[in-house]
Amino acid sequence: MRISVIGCGYLGAVHAACMAELGHDVIGVDVDQSKIDALSEGRAPFFEPGLPELLKAEHGRLRFTTDISEVSHARVHFVAVGTPQTEGSNAADMRFVDAAVDALLPHIGPGHLVVGKSTVPVGTAARLAEKVEATGAELAWNPEFLREGFAVSDTLTPDRLVYGVRRGDDRASEVLDEVYRRPLSTGTPRIVTDYATAELVKVSANAFLATKISFINAMAEIAEVTGADVTTLADAIGHDARIGRRFLNAGVGFGGGCLPKDIRAFQARAEELGVGHALAFLDHVDRINVRRRARVVEMVTEELGSELKGAIVAVLGLAFKPDSDDVRDSPALDIASQLALRGVKVQATDPEAIETSRARVPLIDYRPNTRGAVEGADIVLLLTEWREFRALNPAEVGAWTSARTIIDGRNCLDASQWRANGWKYRGLGRS
């Protein structure tokens, strides 16, 4: 099929490359020339495992351009632009989605299908359908559930496909079935529903995941005052299949470009709809999450004394999660900046996120590796659980620094091993 993808950021670039991999002819469109140049040369503009390989192996089926008129050759148009948090409000900023659809309108007509992938407030698809249908084209909403770090496999082999279509619009479903023929042939569940349900599936999934993480972080707060161990607690309740162990890792909490802004936008939308009370709990989910960051700063103060100014703190990990260079709303970068603003000399490292961090927070002393970060430090903080940090050898780290206290903000280290090597180990919600 001939496909266009509008927006070549995180979601769009991965989607475009994966659609080519599924055998379609794809044109990716973005207003950012530097992004288009990089993608056209087969370079990913951000770190995502597997994406560079796909960009190189696209067999001539994938092109990128800044010229929107080139989409007229395609019949299916995915809208994959961002919906960031609006400055000064919790609501989603819809300017990019609206601009993308408006830019498409002159180039579409009967036989074209516009497919929204962006995460949007419920009601958006119904609003945009009027504009799209005025051209004779149709609209579907097909939310994306990919996780950064696993974006390629999540797109090629999704755990479900959701199509939001106009009631009774079998053609839109048939076109999407053709687009996703390969994953469907391996039994991927497919749910066809109305626009509002499809939009809500996406935001409620993210709200549920955020709630699960904040639930276990709330248990960590209780564990901290009772001497209980939140990791053992998570293991034990996770054995109950109704609860499940995944997304019950307590620590510095969730960040990134999705979960934090999506729960805020969801609340803002519920308030607009007059049912704000239904999602009032998400405000607590957000507060629990942010409190964990403050807790780490408090722990550093407990260890170093209230006079933090001039202390040297090593920070291992800056990305919002491993296998990503994304530092949007990253708990790790937030904690590092809070410490730096208190006069601490922060020496931070990350396998992929140094440049993205430097662009946002220049006042941190970025070091190329763990050894550089811990040299001369008074305390070590592990804030993103990259494999190389989880595998650190406490004896080796001890030879690089005179610090003997480690705060494990992701509860991912073997406490007994660190203690056996002379370290004071502190996790979050762990005795």
Ligand code: UGA
């Ligand atoms: C999230 C969802 O998981 C995807 O399904 C969704 O498609 C995506 O948002 C989106 O809306 O685009 P992502 O932001 O890539 O994906 O990251 P997650 O893997 O969900 O992790 C989010 C944050 O939660 C990270 O900071 C991670 O460190 C944290 N987390 C995760 C915990 O603190 N504890 C856990 O047990 C799990």
